[in-house]
Amino acid sequence: MIKHIENPILEIHDLTVSYDQSPVLWNVDFSLPAGKLIGILGPNGAGKSTLIKAIMGLIQPSSGYVKIFDQDLDNVRNKISYVPQRESVDWNFPASVLDVVLMGTYGKLGLFKRPGKKEKELALSCLEKVGMTAYVHRQISELSGGQQQRVFIARALAQEADLYLMDEPFAGVDMNTETAIFNLLQEMSQSGKTVIVVHHDIYSAVNYFDWFIMLNLHLVASGPKNEVVTEELLRKTYGGKLNLLSKVSELIRQKEFNPLKD
Numbered sequence: 663m664i665k666h667i668e669n670p671i672l673e674i675h676d677l678t679v680s681y682d683q684s685p686v687l688w689n690v691d692f693s694l695p696a697g698k699l700i701g702i703l704g705p706n707g708a709g710k711s712t713l714i715k716a717i718m719g720l721i722q723p724s725s726g727y728v729k730i731f732d733q734d735l736d737n738v739r740n741k742i743s744y745v746p747q748r749e750s751v752d753w754n755f756p757a758s759v760l761d762v763v764l765m766g767t768y769g770k771l772g773l774f775k776r777p778g779k780k781e782k783e784l785a786l787s788c789l790e791k792v793g794m795t796a797y798v799h800r801q802i803s804e805l806s807g808g809q810q811q812r813v814f815i816a817r818a819l820a821q822e823a824d825l826y827l828m829d830e831p832f833a834g835v836d837m838n839t840e841t842a843i844f845n846l847l848q849e850m851s852q853s854g855k856t857v858i859v860v861h862h863d864i865y866s867a868v869n870y871f872d873w874f875i876m877l878n879l880h881l882v883a884s885g886p887k888n889e890v891v892t893e894e895l896l897r898k899t900y901g902g903k904l905n906l907l908s909k910v911s912e913l914i915r916q917k918e919f920n921p922l923k924d
């Protein structure tokens with residue numbers, strides 16, 4: 663099930679991505695509307711991170727293309743913000759929390775300009791939004807995993823982008839941090855930003871996102887929650903082997919939560 667979109671913010675056509683000539687994403691085709699909070703779902707190794715990296719131009723596809731705002735990536739880079747998986751970052755680099763968030767403002771500053779008062783105020787307001795004001799001068803290496811995640815989200819906010827791509831922003835964070843991050847993402851999408859999030863937990867995903875991309879090497883579905891979160895498509899995505907799935911299906915049957923209701 664692939665929902666057709668007029669004036670998409672992101673359009674992916676026939677995208678195949680390979681590592682060492684072995685494809686891990688096959689012929690992916692979908693487009694996304696602006697202003698949604700979008701979850702990318704799929705089992706381990708489904709190609710979720712690979713899809714995000716291909717959108718960001720960090721991996722060259724073997725075929726197909728990505729258009730963002732109907733443009734090639736290079737023309738719109740400063741409208742896009744990427745939060746990589748926390749484990750993929752070397753957190754030992756010497757930089758304070760404020761330095762890291764200020765880096766988010768560099769894209770709009772232009773060559774050779776240093777961040778000034780305006781950028782510092784923006785960085786501080788972004789740190790306030792993620793509840794990290796008390797850590798402004800702390801070295802990034804001296805924070806907990808959840809705190810590092812919050813700082814990376816503050817850096818993304820400081821970019822003032824229109825499209826955000828986040829790879830597992832909830833990984834390894836406690837429930838309070840997860841709720842705080844989710845509230846922020848919801849605020850962003852309500853203010854017109856498009857936020858695409860790789861997410862593992864199918865239970866919380868149903869509550870968090872209003873649009874889903876369901877992947878398992880191929881695209882299984884892309885569409886609004888009420889159209890794609892069905893037992894059939896969940897089984898196609900996860901292979902129908904996991905207990906988890908029958909639990910989700912059971913919950914759908916029992917209407918404890920009903921993804922088809924809105």
Ligand SMILES: Nc1ncnc2c1ncn2[C@@H]1O[C@H](COP(=O)(O)OP(=O)(O)OP(=O)(O)O)[C@@H](O)[C@H]1O
Pocket residue numbers: 681682686704705706707708709710711712713
């Ligand atoms: N740099 C790489 N070189 C070779 N193979 C890779 C590389 N990165 C990922 N892969 C393989 O590509 C496939 C898709 O990986 P990817 O990380 O995109 O999946 P994912 O859905 O994000 O998985 P997870 O949920 O486990 O994070 C996997 O089989 C993985 O082993």
